[in-house]
Amino acid sequence: MNTTKKALTAVTHLTSIYPRRLHTFHHHRHYHHRLFYRLFSAQPQQRQDDSDDSHPNNSAISDFDSAQFSIPDALRTTPQQPTWDVHHRQRVERIFSNGDLRHRKVKEEEEEEESRRRILAKALLEAALEGPDEDADQDQEVKEEDQKSLSVGIIGAPNAGKSALTNFMVGTKVAAVSRKTNTTTHEVLGVMTKGDTQICFFDTPGLMLNRSGYLHKDMKVRVESAWSSVNLYDVLMVIFDVHRHLTKPDSRVIRLIKRMGEEPNPKQIRILCMNKVDLIEKKKELLKVAEQFKDLPGYGRIFMISGLKGSGVEDLTKYLMEQAVQRPWDEDPITMSEEVMKNISLEVVRERLLDHVHQEIPYGIDHRLVDWKELRDGSLRIEQHFITSKMSQRKILVGKNGSKIGRIGIEANEELRSIFKREVHLILQVRVKT
């Protein structure tokens, strides 16, 4: 059993001793699977989860049904500049252009897709030129015996910048928004595959020590198990907000740093990351902090980084890549394509929603994928619901005569069509929670 799988097993154990968590996962049977793909902001959910078909708002009438619209010519000929994260686009692009092309549409559509693809490719190219991209050889399949893997557990106080950093490394803005606050079990923050190496980043929330350096009593059992699973990662990255440390040091964070670095762990590489260095004006201050922790033998390296702005992250990534071990990847980019597609569909619709509803509302609503069907002709039927708590919110989302949701739907439908390279029938509904 490889390390990541061991970590996942530990997670199962954690969920069994802490059943409350299961309520937040609508499908515990698929927990591992789901857990593994928490790369995206919203998750596919099943209709039976909490849809209440007896409610008047849950009638079969949809607020947007792409079947009722023809895609405007303007959109067809001059597709919008893609806004969805470029790395995921590239990945999807790879999956769909190299992978299973069973569902390719008829010839004339292919031509249209080709021109769209060129536009998309151009946008991707432009984005790629903005920064170094070592993914160039990613299209080639890497044989299992050549694959290298690394599991990295990230540990730090809330707000230390775990997701911003992963986000930067994995190259997706989506990882950051996908996080729910106060999560208690380990979950995948992101997966980075470059060349022959795949790195999985795990969050390890709830692993703080109390002021005196001991485990919190009330959560002892849960926290102890969480601690023991920490040892299963190849690398443990301890991250802290160095700006906060210099302005308002937190004794628990200091305890954590010291405890993790007390002695070397022969089975695990540990590194210390001083994060948010961009907030420090006098760089000398950073050296003082590094000095404070330099005698901790448990840390293989100390990095000074800004997970948000990116400084030092290249070095850190390079270091991690070098630690990867000969082991097959845990994530197969091809087999996960449907799961990824589902998440993409949510992400694209959500992005359009945020474009069109410039208020706090989008953050308060529940967004779900309730149906996903691949039809015989190769097209996709995707139904998504927005569940709001107030009728007034529903009104805003739907807009006058359905204009807002219609706009969101048309644009999202077009974008999904372009990404998936097939016909998409998108249905959106705005429901009010009972």
Ligand SMILES: Nc1nc2c(ncn2[C@@H]2O[C@H](COP(=O)(O)OP(=O)(O)OP(=O)(O)O)[C@@H](O)[C@H]2O)c(=O)[nH]1
């Ligand atoms: N200036 C600066 N801000 C950062 C940096 N990294 C993270 N932040 C900010 O710090 C806040 C917390 O960052 P997150 O990445 O969400 O922190 P986290 O550790 O994942 O937080 P939890 O989800 O609570 O565990 C956000 O407002 C980030 O924008 C950084 O390198 N520099």
